[in-house]
Amino acid sequence: MNQQNILFTNNTAQAIDTAINNIRPNGIFVLTDKNTAVDVWPQVKAESTMMSEATLITINPGDTNKDLKSATLIWENLINGGATRHSAMICLGGGMITDIGGFTASTFKRGIKFINMPTTLLSAVDAAVGGKTGINFNGLKNEIGVFSPASHVIISTRFFNTLQKRELLSGYAEMLKHGLIDSAATFHKLIDSDPLEIDAGHMLELLKASVEIKRRIVNDDPYEQGIRRALNLGHTAGHALESLAMKKGKPVPHGYAVAWGCIIELILSHTHCGFPTNTLRNAAQYIFSHYGTPDINCSDYQDLLEFMHHDKKNISSECINFTMLSNVGRINIDRTATESEIKTALDIFRDLAGA
């Protein structure tokens, strides 16, 4: 997989011009959602001649629209706009946009180049970097997709001031996850801060450190054959919580689900790999106090297990695959837990949440 050029800057207009001069496409298409088209696009467009001449494609916002219907709309817009194999797409938005944008670009005429310009903390730290693209299908998250890196990722904090608190928190959850798999120093730096109180300059610095953790791991293992699975910490349980919430008609932000998923998987890490109790309690306390608690009870367990079984990371139907930690920064990929062990972990999770 080609390496991505990641540009950390708040001068996004200059970064876009650099990226486009690098690619030299014969047509530029900007993909965004209907909210970002109002909140962010006008300023991006006004700042760059190249952007002002681009063709805009907008889709409905939200993860429920990250589907084949929106993908079809994007492909149709590319065709109607005269896109060729040498056109490029700029994905301007959150993870929903960079996921579906990367997927539709990578499959249009067998692949056109794309640039990710995340507008949320979550997409900056997670979806926009590392080459995973995809759409939801049949109620399963990211079930259809490809590994395909953006040619450039432009990361800034300048758009974050329009974010809601829960969007900032959602992104911060992935940074916590990076901290957990990296080192005690990184992790403590994160839980000693309140994501809602960090100024923009300090956030760009924390963000850069966090993205570098991800980049390092992805470069070592782009197609997730091994160590990249470390990045799945919190995601097997997290995706299940997210799917359950969607099924109940009460969707929760991805990052909240991942934060809770981290606790569930740290509980499994404790029982399977000896992850230390006090660190587990610290993490749980921080997460519950910032993210609240999910709405689950024992009658949801079977649904949660079903969702975990459908997870892409699973290779057999008997056990469920998890990334576990024997301590902060000590990664154990490809560990498994039985349904009964997971149910016990969910019991402990609910106890901790209620405590």
Add this chain to the structure above:
Amino acid sequence: MNQQNILFTNNTAQAIDTAINNIRPNGIFVLTDKNTAVDVWPQVKAESTMMSEATLITINPGDTNKDLKSATLIWENLINGGATRHSAMICLGGGMITDIGGFTASTFKRGIKFINMPTTLLSAVDAAVGGKTGINFNGLKNEIGVFSPASHVIISTRFFNTLQKRELLSGYAEMLKHGLIDSAATFHKLIDSDPLEIDAGHMLELLKASVEIKRRIVNDDPYEQGIRRALNLGHTAGHALESLAMKKGKPVPHGYAVAWGCIIELILSHTHCGFPTNTLRNAAQYIFSHYGTPDINCSDYQDLLEFMHHDKKNISSECINFTMLSNVGRINIDRTATESEIKTALDIFRDLAGA
């Protein structure tokens, strides 16, 4: 792009077992169309224990079904059959099956491995080899797809005895194209034979030589940045003829369209690069006598030009891109022709056809 293992053999059961032992998937799905499910699948299934335990997915046959609807059906069947990221798909059929099978496999959970087992001459010599996958979209051929090589391609002539004459001729057209871009010796060996009279042993030998020409070019340039475009000879005009025929409700076999497309592009090669007249006449004579002539007149020119403009290979809207030859084996990629030059070539083509 990973190189493909290409196995030339009529002992297909042993080849399948070898390929599967190499991949070691945790589940095997066989994709085929409803005709091949009756004509070929029973014998393949009977000969191999691994095949007899595989899950069969069948879709409606024909290029008109190489669409998002069939892709959706395949993805749903993979999910319902419990496919994981470590499952594998065997694409058993013609180019329609290897194209849509390769695409759906490469996008399912961001990619599972697949094995191509072409059952037609056309797919053996063309679609099954080289990593191009895709589906038609909005009336445009292969508009959505990815570059993704099959891990193994099992090439045999054993299924060809159930092929209709026009299917054999269709495949032979791609072999003629390979001859034209390779050498006078290869090309003459082909036009000195009648595809309908060749015995199975000799056909496997010709086929192997032809696939090796394609493999060599694809290995040099997997993503079609340069010399791989040589393989597009005949395809810009050919795809347009194919799309036109489909629009008129009288579809023609892909290979027929490519054979006719080769003549049109050799005419352009003559006017633009000095391709010799006598070789052009020989090729035209062979092709018209074996493939007949397409049903086009001047009122179709505008439609044909429109289809050519939408071709993936085009990068600008003024000229149309072609691979041309200055002689057999002398390749000139990225040549362009204007609409007026193409119309003249179509006039000459119709003259030659009527002669």
